[in-house]
Amino acid sequence: MAARPTTSSAERVAVPVPATPVGLADIEAARSLLEGVVRVTPIAGARALGELTGTPVWLKCENLQRTGSFKIRGGYTRIARLTAAEREHGVVAASAGNHAQGVALAARLLGVSATVFMPERAALPKVDATRGYGAVVHLRGETVDDAVAEATAFARETGAVFVHPFDHPDIIAGQGTVGLEILEQVPDVATVLVAAGGGGLLGGVAAAIRARRPDVRIVGVQAAGAAAWPASLAAGEPVAVTGMRTIADGIAVGRPGDTTFSQVSSLIDELVTVGEDALSRALVHCLERAKMVVEPAGVAPVAALLEEPARWPGPIVAVLSGGNVDPLVMLQVIQRGLVAASRYLTLRVQVPDRPGSLASLLARVGGLGANVTDVAHSRVSGPIPVGEVDVEISLETRGAEHCDRIVAELEAAGDVVTVTGGGRPGTGTGPAENGRARDGRS
Structure with a gap:
C-alpha cells in the first residue's frame, strides 16, 4: 500500500x-x-x-548491535536527554524484549534505575537478558499493548519517566x-x-x-x-x-x-x-x-x-x-x-498387503534421494481396496523440484500417491499429476 x-x-x-x-x-x-x-x-x-x-x-x-537489536539507539537517546530531576525517579518501559534490553542497558550506562513490563509469554532469554542488564522486570498481560498500559500506570504512580518503545521523537x-x-x-x-x-x-x-x-x-x-x-x-x-x-x-x-x-x-x-x-x-x-x-x-x-x-x-x-x-x-x-521451502514431504501411498511391499517402497524412495524420517502403516485408514494398505511416509527432500520428481516417479511406477504435507511452497501439496486430487487440490 x-x-x-x-x-x-x-x-x-x-x-x-x-x-x-x-x-x-x-x-x-x-x-x-x-x-x-x-x-x-x-x-x-x-x-x-x-x-x-x-x-x-x-x-x-x-x-x-549491542543487546542484539537496534533498540539501544533510541533507548539511550531518550534517557540521555532526561533532566537530572527526571533521572532521580528512574525510567519505566514496556516491551516484548528488544526495547526492554535496550532501555535496561542504556539506563545502566547512564546510572538510572529501570523497571520494565513485559508480556507474560515474553521469550525467557529476553526476560533473563533484561534482568541481566540490571532492570526490575514485571510480567503482565498477553500483548505489548497490555504491558504498555501497565507501564504507564506505574509511571503515574511513581513518577518514573515512561520510555515509549517507539512513539517519541527521541526514540525515532x-x-x-x-x-x-x-x-x-x-x-x-x-x-x-x-x-x-x-x-x-x-x-x-x-x-x-x-x-x-x-x-x-x-x-x-x-x-x-x-x-x-x-x-x-x-x-x-x-x-x-x-x-x-x-x-x-x-x-x-x-x-x-x-x-x-x-x-x-x-x-x-x-x-x-x-x-x-x-x-x-x-x-x-x-x-x-x-x-x-x-x-x-x-x-x-x-x-x-x-x-x-x-x-x-x-x-x-x-x-x-x-x-x-x-x-x-x-x-x-x-x-x-x-x-515452506519444500524441504519436507509427507506422502500416503497404497501398496499391496504382502511381505516385502513396504521394504520395496522405502527402497525406491531412498533410491530417489529422499531421507525417510517416519513411517506409518495402516489397513483401516479410509476406503482402501481389499488387499491393499496405506503407508504414510515423511521425507526430507532437497526442495520443490525434488518433491515433484519423487511423486512423479512413484506414480509412473503405478503407485497411488496422495501428498498430505510439504511439497510446493505455500500450497501444502505437490502438483496434481494425472488429474488426481491431492488433499483438496485438483
Whole structure:
C-alpha cells in the first residue's frame, strides 16, 4: 500500500521533504550522542538474494548491535536527554524484549534505575537478558499493548519517566541513525526495506534517507498477522487491530503511535505485509545462506524479498533489526521454514498387503534421494481396496523440484500417491499429476 504518491527517481529529487516530527538535524544530533555507545553495525553482502533478485542485496546487521537489536539507539537517546530531576525517579518501559534490553542497558550506562513490563509469554532469554542488564522486570498481560498500559500506570504512580518503545521523537531520532549508516555503507542504494512494528525504526530510517537521498525507495514490511499499518494508512490516522497472531512478536503492535504515524505516512513509499510461512522461510534462509541468527521480526524485509524478488530496484538494503530469538521458538520456526521451502514431504501411498511391499517402497524412495524420517502403516485408514494398505511416509527432500520428481516417479511406477504435507511452497501439496486430487487440490 502506497503511503506517498509514486514518482520517478528524478521527480522525487526535486520534491522537498515534508515536515515531520523528526528531521535530519535531530538524527544527526542523536548520532553524536550515541558515538562510542552503539556499534556501527556491519553491512553484509547477500549473494543468494542478489542472484534471486537480479540486483545487489545488502543486509544491515542490527542483529549484531549491542543487546542484539537496534533498540539501544533510541533507548539511550531518550534517557540521555532526561533532566537530572527526571533521572532521580528512574525510567519505566514496556516491551516484548528488544526495547526492554535496550532501555535496561542504556539506563545502566547512564546510572538510572529501570523497571520494565513485559508480556507474560515474553521469550525467557529476553526476560533473563533484561534482568541481566540490571532492570526490575514485571510480567503482565498477553500483548505489548497490555504491558504498555501497565507501564504507564506505574509511571503515574511513581513518577518514573515512561520510555515509549517507539512513539517519541527521541526514540525515532536514535533509530534513524541506522539510516545514516546505510547511506555511508551503500552510497548507491536504491531501495531500503525496514520492518514495521510501531514505526520508530521505519520512521527514523525514512527521515535520514529521504533528507539526503530522496530518490531512494523506502519500503516498510509488516507481519500480516499483526498488520495495523495498512488500515491506518488507508484511513489517514492510526487504527487499532485486534486478534494479532504472528511469530514476529517484535513487530506485533496493535496500533501505530500518533508521532510515528505522522512520520511514517509522510515519508515511506510503500508498506507490504508478509505471512508466517514467508517469515519462517526467511529465517531459515538467513541461517543457511547468510550465516546470521535473526529473530522472526528481524527477517521481515528478507521475507518480502523472497516473496517478490523482482519488485524493487537495486541495490537493495534489507535491515535485519534484531537477533534475539528464543531457541524453542527458533526450533519451531526452522521446522516451519523447511516445510515452506519444500524441504519436507509427507506422502500416503497404497501398496499391496504382502511381505516385502513396504521394504520395496522405502527402497525406491531412498533410491530417489529422499531421507525417510517416519513411517506409518495402516489397513483401516479410509476406503482402501481389499488387499491393499496405506503407508504414510515423511521425507526430507532437497526442495520443490525434488518433491515433484519423487511423486512423479512413484506414480509412473503405478503407485497411488496422495501428498498430505510439504511439497510446493505455500500450497501444502505437490502438483496434481494425472488429474488426481491431492488433499483438496485438483
